[in-house]
Each structure stands twice: as structure tokens, then as C-alpha cells.
Amino acid sequence: MYDVAIAGGGPTGVIAANLCGVYGLSAVVLDRADDVYDLPRAVGMWDDVQRILHDAGILDEAMPAMCDHVGAEFVDPDGKRIIGLDFPPGFVTPNGYPIVRGFHQPGMERAARRCLDKYDNVELRAAKEVTDIRQGASSVTVTVRDTSSRTEEEIETRWLIGCDGASSLVRKTCGIAWNSLGYDHEWLVVDVALERDVGLSPYMQQVCDPARPTTVIPLPLGMHRWEFQLRPGETKDEMEEPERVWSLLEPWMSRSDGELVRAVVYRFHATIADTFRRDRILLAGDAAHQTPPFMGQGLCSGARDAHNLVWKLQHVEHGLTGEALLDTYTDERHPMAVAMVEHSVNTGKLIDAYADMASGGPEPPEDLQAYAYGGSAQLPHLSTGLLSDTGNEWEGRLVPLCTAVTDGAEGPIDDVAGPRWAVVARDDPRGSLSSDIVSKWERLGAAFLRVPEPGSAMMGALLSLETVAVRPDRIIYGAASRPPDI
Numbered sequence: 001m002y003d004v005a006i007a008g009g010g011p012t013g014v015i016a017a018n019l020c021g022v023y024g025l026s027a028v029v030l031d032r033a034d035d036v037y038d039l040p041r042a043v044g045m046w047d048d049v050q051r052i053l054h055d056a057g058i059l060d061e062a063m064p065a066m067c068d069h070v071g072a073e074f075v076d077p078d079g080k081r082i083i084g085l086d087f088p089p090g091f092v093t094p095n096g097y098p099i100v101r102g103f104h105q106p107g108m109e110r111a112a113r114r115c116l117d118k119y120d121n122v123e124l125r126a127a128k129e130v131t132d133i134r135q136g137a138s139s140v141t142v143t144v145r146d147t148s149s150r151t152e153e154e155i156e157t158r159w160l161i162g163c164d165g166a167s168s169l170v171r172k173t174c175g176i177a178w179n180s181l182g183y184d185h186e187w188l189v190v191d192v193a194l195e196r197d198v199g200l201s202p203y204m205q206q207v208c209d210p211a212r213p214t215t216v217i218p219l220p221l222g223m224h225r226w227e228f229q230l231r232p233g234e235t236k237d238e239m240e241e242p243e244r245v246w247s248l249l250e251p252w253m254s255r256s257d258g259e260l261v262r263a264v265v266y267r268f269h270a271t272i273a274d275t276f277r278r279d280r281i282l283l284a285g286d287a288a289h290q291t292p293p294f295m296g297q298g299l300c301s302g303a304r305d306a307h308n309l310v311w312k313l314q315h316v317e318h319g320l321t322g323e324a325l326l327d328t329y330t331d332e333r334h335p336m337a338v339a340m341v342e343h344s345v346n347t348g349k350l351i352d353a354y355a356d357m358a359s360g361g362p363e364p365p366e367d368l369q370a371y372a373y374g375g376s377a378q379l380p381h382l383s384t385g386l387l388s389d390t391g392n393e394w395e396g397r398l399v400p401l402c403t404a405v406t407d408g409a410e411g412p413i414d415d416v417a418g419p420r421w422a423v424v425a426r427d428d429p430r431g432s433l434s435s436d437i438v439s440k441w442e443r444l445g446a447a448f449l450r451v452p453e454p455g456s457a458m459m460g461a462l463l464s465l466e467t468v469a470v471r472p473d474r475i476i477y478g479a480a481s482r483p484p485d486i
């Protein structure tokens, strides 16, 4: 019997599997494909997700498939910036990483799969299709078909995570509703391997052209991405024709400058599952939510699901808490995923609105302009679920990546805390907590950390509150001044 079975070995499933390794859960990943899907889809990874990959032990291995960006902007049809954001060299966010990095999805997924070799308790089984699921009181039986021999076997697991993508069999078998959030457009996605420097902009650009809104993104490994919105009446077949693709690319490059890696029409959806948990079965990644890619948040949201979920499964499996902890998974991730999808949809609407303005339409309303790159709309942070009721502004935000000290170690807080709770203060937090509270934290296996030098204004303000409790997924559970019995 496994602690965890994961249906689907795409990015969400394999990040979750690596986290199972980190947290000491036995796990099996089942994927119906023989290998990683070889064409890139996701191209942008946010700072907090780079931090998750570090926690999952994947980031260093994935770095060769990643690149830095100089900035992101909305431009008019002549390439003139409407609004945008520059990323100064070396700039990192409070999470300790560049705000966004470009990456090659198959390269990142292969790196994540290689990292599973570190764990004796985690296995990846390719060419194994999940065909049925039966849920019992204390386990789940998963029927698995070998895609070459067509033989079937049954696997017993305490918990099943459905990471089997947007058409999720796991979600459908559980009868979980799949709701549209009102964005449904086709775009042609084109990747080119450049053979020479053709002077393309180093910025990630949304070209707000009324003739055809277009996304252009520099990628690592000599690749470049274009995404062309389909106009009314255009069909998938005609748009995927190589002649048509090259004519669309003409403003940027000619046929002799590179090789077409792929040109495929995708329907960009905004959809969300009603719940991410049905008893012993949990959904993560595209199986739980799908978002249009204008903010580069699809895969990122899947990584956040995995980071939110796996430590909770460990707490339940290792008897630290009851199963009710798992209800907080939907409570926390569902509203976050909805907010992220809505943010991305609004960014998509703003691209259309600026394109309309370029052909004489009105300026987009201010509340929509907030969704531009560098606009005032903030990405959401956690505001529901397992948070203390100290009620201050820090709860639900990620703790800044500062240097922390404990009895035997000093280093980045994530490394010193490891996969566990952390109670943090300028001096040893045990000094200001009652012995009863200290022993409660000890029962959870928490690290007691000192942060003598906050290193950032945000951490300084946070530590002025005396005691900060940080969850294993680096989210601030609570931050309290006196009385400090958080």
C-alpha cells in the first residue's frame, strides 16, 4: 500500500512526487505516456514557484532549462511601449528569486523526473494509464492498464492525487463539476528554434494589434515563442499550415532564420473544479483549474497546489493532525486559483482593449489597466484556511527569504527550516513562549529560528511583531506581538 498515488506525471504530478520524497511519504506516479510531452507549453515561472522547486529539490537540476528575462510590456502595433516593467539585473523579490524566469517545459519536467531517483520511497511508472478508481473507507483502489501489453493491475493507496490534466479521469470519476469562468478563445502557439540573432526584442511582449493580438516571448535554449489570436472565421487547420505560420512570423523573421518547432492551435480556457477534494481523492494542477496563459500561471498554480497539499498529507499520514486538515486544501487553493484565473482573464481582456484603442477605440477603463504588466492589480495571497486569527496583514503571505539561525545551522530560512513548521523571532522564540506552547510546537516538529538580521524592510516590519509562525509551505500562519503565545 502506498501513502500516495499520483495519477498523471506532468509537471504538477512530478513536483508533487518530489515533495512526497522530501516529506518521507511513499508514492507512485502513474503516467499513460511513455515519456515527457515533448512540446513546450508553459514558458514563464514566477518567483514563488522557483522557491517551490527549490523546496522540492528540483531547481538546481532545472536551471539549464531556464533563462532570465529583462522585463515584460504591452506594446502598440508599432512596438512602442504602452505600459511595462523592467527587471534590473540581479533583482530578486522578497522570495529571493527573479520575479519571473523563462523556461523550457520539457527540459524542466525531465529534470524533475531525474530528481525522483534520489528517493527510494517514490517511483515513476510510465506507460501506465489509470482507468478506474474505487474509494474505500481507508484506501483507494486504482486500476492501471499497461499501454503496451494492455494488461491491468490494481494498486492500493491511502490517498490519490489526480494530476491528470484538464480532461482528468479522476475528476470525472469523482463526479466533480467543472465550471467555466468565462474565457474561451483560440490562439495559435508557435515555437521557433532560432538559427541566428535577428534582433528580436528581449522583452516578453503583448503586441496589442487590432489586426491580431500577439504574444512574443524569448525562451532559453535558443527558442522563441509567438502566440497569435485567431480572428473570427479562421480555422485551426488553415492556421496550422506552415505557409500561413511563416507569413504570420514575417514581421519578426524570415524562414531562413530558424526552424519551426511546432505550430498548434490551443483553446485557452478559464475553468475550475467545484472542489479539490472528494474524501481520499484530491485534485491538483490542470485537473483542478485551467487558466489562459497571459500571466504564465497555469503550471505555477499546479506547483502551488502540490506545495500546499503534500505537507498536509504528511501531517495526516504521520498522525500529527486529523484528516480535517485536508479540507483546508480546497478552502485555501480554490479561491486562490479562481483569483489567479480571473487575473489572467482580465489581462487577456486588457490586451484586446488596448488593441481596440489602437484602432480608434476608447482608452481601457482604469480598473482594467490595473491588470497590465507593472499595473497596480496584485496577485492574490492566502486569506482563508489554516491561518491564525492574529488578524494582521502578514497572515497568508509568504515569509521573505531571509537568513535564519538555529542551534546547529545558519542559512536561507527555507533550508534551515526544512520541510517543517518554523517559529521565528529576532532572538530564540522559545524565550518568549510559555513551556506549554513550546511543547505543542515541538510535537509538530517545528524549527525554532532566530533571524538577527532581517535583511529586508518587509522582514524587519514582520519581526517587529516579535513572534512569527511559518507553515511548511512558507506561508505565514500568524505573526503576533505580545502576548506572544501564537
Ligand SMILES: Cc1cc2nc3c(=O)[nH]c(=O)nc-3n(C[C@H](O)[C@H](O)[C@H](O)COP(=O)(O)OP(=O)(O)OC[C@H]3O[C@@H](n4cnc5c(N)ncnc54)[C@H](O)[C@@H]3O)c2cc1C
Pocket: 007, 008, 009, 010, 011, 012, 013, 030, 031, 032, 033, 037, 041, 042, 043, 044, 045, 128, 129, 130, 131, 163, 164, 165, 166, 168, 169, 189, 266, 284, 285, 286, 287, 293, 295, 296, 297, 298, 299, 300, 301, 302
Ligand atoms: C500555450 C500555453 C502556454 C502556457 N504558458 C504557461 C506559462 O507561461 N506558465 C505556466 O505556469 N503555465 C503555462 N501554461 C499552462 C501549463 O502548461 C499547464 O498548466 C501545465 O502543463 C499543467 O500541468 P499538469 O501536470 O497539471 O497537467 P498536464 O501537463 O496536462 O499533465 C497531465 C499528465 O497526466 C497524464 N494523464 C492524463 N490522463 C491520465 C490517465 N488516465 N492515467 C495516467 N496518466 C494520465 C498525461 O499523460 C500528462 O502527462 C501554458 C499552457 C499553454 C497551452
